[in-house]
Amino acid sequence: MYKIILAFRYLLKRRISYFALFAVALCVFVVLVVMTVLSSLTADFKEKTHRITGDCVISSRSLAGFPYYEDFLKTLEKQDIVEAVSPVIKSYAIVKTPQNEQTLKIVGIDPCSHNRTTGFSDFLYYKNFTPLEKVADFNSDGKKTLTGYPDAGSIFTPASDTNMPAVIAGIAVMFDRNSGGKYNAPISLPTTEITITSFPITAKGTLERAGTSVVASKTFVLGNVVQTGCSADWENIYLSFNDAQNLCGLAGEPKRANAIHIKFSKGVDINKGCAKIDSLWREFAGQNKDLAYSNLFKNVSVQNWRDYNRTTIAVAETQQALMIIVFAMIGVITVFIVFVVFYMIVCHKSRDIGILKSVGASNGDLMAVFMVFAFLTGLLGSAIGSLAGWRFLVHINQIEGWLFRHFNFQLWDRTIYAIGDIPNKIDLSVLAIIILSAIAACLLGAFIPSRQAAKTDAVKTLQVNRL
Amino acid sequence: MSKSIIKAAGLFKSYKMGATSVDVLRGLELTIKKGEFVAIIGSSGSGKSTLLHILGSLDRPDSGDVFFDDENLNGFSSRRLNKFRNKEVGFVFQFYHLLDELDVLENVYLPSMVSRSIIGWFGFKTQARQRAAGLLERFGLADRLTHKPYQLSGGERQRVAIARALMNEPQVLLADEPTGNLDWQTGNDILNVFTELNKAGQTIIMVTHDQRIAQKAGRVITLVDGRITD
Numbered sequence: 001m002y003k004i005i006l007a008f009r010y011l012l013k014r015r016i017s018y019f020a021l022f023a024v025a026l027c028v029f030v031v032l033v034v035m036t037v038l039s040s041l042t043a044d045f046k047e048k049t050h051r052i053t054g055d056c057v058i059s060s061r062s063l064a065g066f067p068y069y070e071d072f073l074k075t076l077e078k079q080d081i082v083e084a085v086s087p088v089i090k091s092y093a094i095v096k097t098p099q100n101e102q103t104l105k106i107v108g109i110d111p112c113s114h115n116r117t118t119g120f121s122d123f124l125y126y127k128n129f130t131p132l133e134k135v136a137d138f139n140s141d142g143k144k145t146l147t148g149y150p151d152a153g154s155i156f157t158p159a160s161d162t163n164m165p166a167v168i169a170g171i172a173v174m175f176d177r178n179s180g181g182k183y184n185a186p187i188s189l190p191t192t193e194i195t196i197t198s199f200p201i202t203a204k205g206t207l208e209r210a211g212t213s214v215v216a217s218k219t220f221v222l223g224n225v226v227q228t229g230c231s232a233d234w235e236n237i238y239l240s241f242n243d244a245q246n247l248c249g250l251a252g253e254p255k256r257a258n259a260i261h262i263k264f265s266k267g268v269d270i271n272k273g274c275a276k277i278d279s280l281w282r283e284f285a286g287q288n289k290d291l292a293y294s295n296l297f298k299n300v301s302v303q304n305w306r307d308y309n310r311t312t313i314a315v316a317e318t319q320q321a322l323m324i325i326v327f328a329m330i331g332v333i334t335v336f337i338v339f340v341v342f343y344m345i346v347c348h349k350s351r352d353i354g355i356l357k358s359v360g361a362s363n364g365d366l367m368a369v370f371m372v373f374a375f376l377t378g379l380l381g382s383a384i385g386s387l388a389g390w391r392f393l394v395h396i397n398q399i400e401g402w403l404f405r406h407f408n409f410q411l412w413d414r415t416i417y418a419i420g421d422i423p424n425k426i427d428l429s430v431l432a433i434i435i436l437s438a439i440a441a442c443l444l445g446a447f448i449p450s451r452q453a454a455k456t457d458a459v460k461t462l463q464v465n466r467l
Numbered sequence: 468m469s470k471s472i473i474k475a476a477g478l479f480k481s482y483k484m485g486a487t488s489v490d491v492l493r494g495l496e497l498t499i500k501k502g503e504f505v506a507i508i509g510s511s512g513s514g515k516s517t518l519l520h521i522l523g524s525l526d527r528p529d530s531g532d533v534f535f536d537d538e539n540l541n542g543f544s545s546r547r548l549n550k551f552r553n554k555e556v557g558f559v560f561q562f563y564h565l566l567d568e569l570d571v572l573e574n575v576y577l578p579s580m581v582s583r584s585i586i587g588w589f590g591f592k593t594q595a596r597q598r599a600a601g602l603l604e605r606f607g608l609a610d611r612l613t614h615k616p617y618q619l620s621g622g623e624r625q626r627v628a629i630a631r632a633l634m635n636e637p638q639v640l641l642a643d644e645p646t647g648n649l650d651w652q653t654g655n656d657i658l659n660v661f662t663e664l665n666k667a668g669q670t671i672i673m674v675t676h677d678q679r680i681a682q683k684a685g686r687v688i689t690l691v692d693g694r695i696t697d
Contacts, residue, residue: 001580001583001584001585001588001589002577002580002581004585005569005573005580006566006568006569009568009569010568013567013568351564352566352568354564355564355565355566356577356581357525357552358523358525358552358558358560358564359552359553359558359577359578359581359631360549360550360551360552360553360554360578360581360582361549361581362545362546362549363545365581458525459520459525459526462525462560462564463516463520463643
């Protein structure tokens with residue numbers, strides 16, 4: 001009991017121990033705030049990327065796409081592990097709006113099946129459209145009856161009175177952002193004509209109608225904008241699957257698609273599901289190797305959503321790795337600070353060590369006094385740091401707003417980065433890890449001084465004249 | 468004739484002081500009987516404190532044996548030596564050596580806490596507090612229980628130190644210059660405490676360099692050049 005009492009009194013009554021407390025609290029505060037913000041941003045980015053992609057993607061590395069995708073879709077729909085599938089056309093096109101002309105990714109989707117696979121409609125900025133699930137239910141008899149993929153989604157039917165089909169643009173394609181991170185999107189969707197000019201590719205991988213007109217062009221009206229928080233916002237323009245297939249030259253027999261996005265049933269492990277799909281694809285490709293243009297199968301790969309978006313996710317993961325390295329260094333600094341403070345305390349309290357030994361305390365008991373002291377330092381420092389971090393995170397957006405108003409300072413320039421409010425929700429499991437790490441750092445830092453305390457010669461500390 | 472409680476046989480102890488080795492105890496022989504009040508006197512550097520520390524197992528001799536109740540301390544494990552210091556002997560130092568972080572009452576019952584686990588302590592705490600308070604009352608410190616050591620005078624601190632030494636009812640009280648840091652009157656009060664304790668049967672071994680103080684003891688042993696001369 002005296003170990004706890006003494007450790008607690010040392011902590012409260014020795015001013016030098018406040019330095020250790022402050023160091024631990026500061027480290028916990030910094031780690032908690034940065035981890036919460038950066039991890040939430042990364043997790044949010046990954047979650048959105050996952051949702052917009054689906055669980056698994058069968059895609060061709062060639063703009064020529066791959067044929068017989070409809071047959072493979074039927075195979076996929078029979079699988080218990082598959083909840084929804086969506087064929088997708090992907091290519092590049094010159095997109096002309098009243099404001100400018102830019103090269104974008106065109107993405108052809110069937111809105112109903114794509115929404116079932118990716119939750120696409122959740123990302124639509126203007127919500128005044130016929131709910132996609134309703135359309136999907138209306139067009140299907142059940143879970144796996146999406147045969148034919150009708151171009152029935154109302155999202156490509158413009159609200160305005162025009163005969164032109166609609167497209168959905170990434171929000172950053174159409175609108176700028178203000179300094180607060182909000183897009184300057186009008187309350188109701190403006191009637192905007194958009195002309196898409198693409199380069200149709202034959203199954204042989206050449207430009208269609210070479211030597212004459214090598215481009216296909218069509219004018220659409222803006223039907224909605226999509227805000228994903230991912231690269232789709234400034235890179236993509238969505239149109240109906242059939243229009244995209246025609247514009248990209250993939251509509252000729254055999255019809256081709258560039259990708260199939262898949263959503264697995266609940267509880268299916270994504271890696272195992274992808275392995276199963278990969279095996280099915282290999283089997284399918286093997287069975288159809290003698291058909292025309294089956295050579296395009298060799299360009300096809302099966303990837304989980306993470307690998308499919310590797311180029312963008314890798315950046316976020318690199319940042320996370322760097323963050324972990326920085327935090328490890330902070331941890332080392334904490335250990336060092338605790339070591340120095342405890343070393344000084346042990347030197348200062350050497351007489352106490354002698355007294356305790358004279359009344360029968362063992363070396364282990366003395367070590368325990370200082371280790372309990374270190375534990376309490378870690379615990380209390382963590383509590384203070386966590387509390388301060390929590391209060392800071394609660395007000396982080398107001399603080400940033402105040403800094404912006406008074407000093408024109410922003411953590412992330414909202415006109416550049418696709419970030420709205422700074423995320424501030426503390427992950428309790430992360431908090432628990434931070435607290436445990438802080439306590440462990442204190443115990444580690446205090447270990448050598450505590451051992452030194454245990455080994456202190458009582459006679460030396462108790463006597464003025466040794467003889 | 469009463470039985471011997473401590474017996475030292477052939478004690479040798481030397482210290483390194485730079486390149487040279489200083490022999491402090493040179494084959495010291497000593498017997499202390501139960502209930503004795505013994506004063507060990509000698510000039511500064513004669514080895515008085517070293518002898519006291521060896522008798523209380525705070526230090527170990529280079530060679531020779533210390534017997535306590537006919538048991539050789541050399542054969543004790545570290546654990547048993549800790550228990551020995553906790554139960555069988557009580558130290559009183561010249562500079563009191565109280566813990567500043569604890570109040571007077573806590574300082575007194577500290578030995579009782581040391582010998583018990585947390586659970587054991589909760590079962591014994593009330594009893595320990597009562598005994599500590601009783602000892603402090605006996606030494607005229609009943610109104611000082613919640614004071615911190617730095618709030619007390621030298622004499623009061625030394626009485627707290629004596630109370631602490633007696634907390635676990637040790638067989639032997641080892642006092643190292645207990646009046647060395649006190650004025651004559653206060654020192655005399657402390658010696659009177661020792662005399663009373665001895666009358667009640669407490670064995671006391673006191674180290675001092677002052678002949679007048681030593682005269683208060685029942686037997687005086689003089690240490691010269693690491694040996695007892697009389």
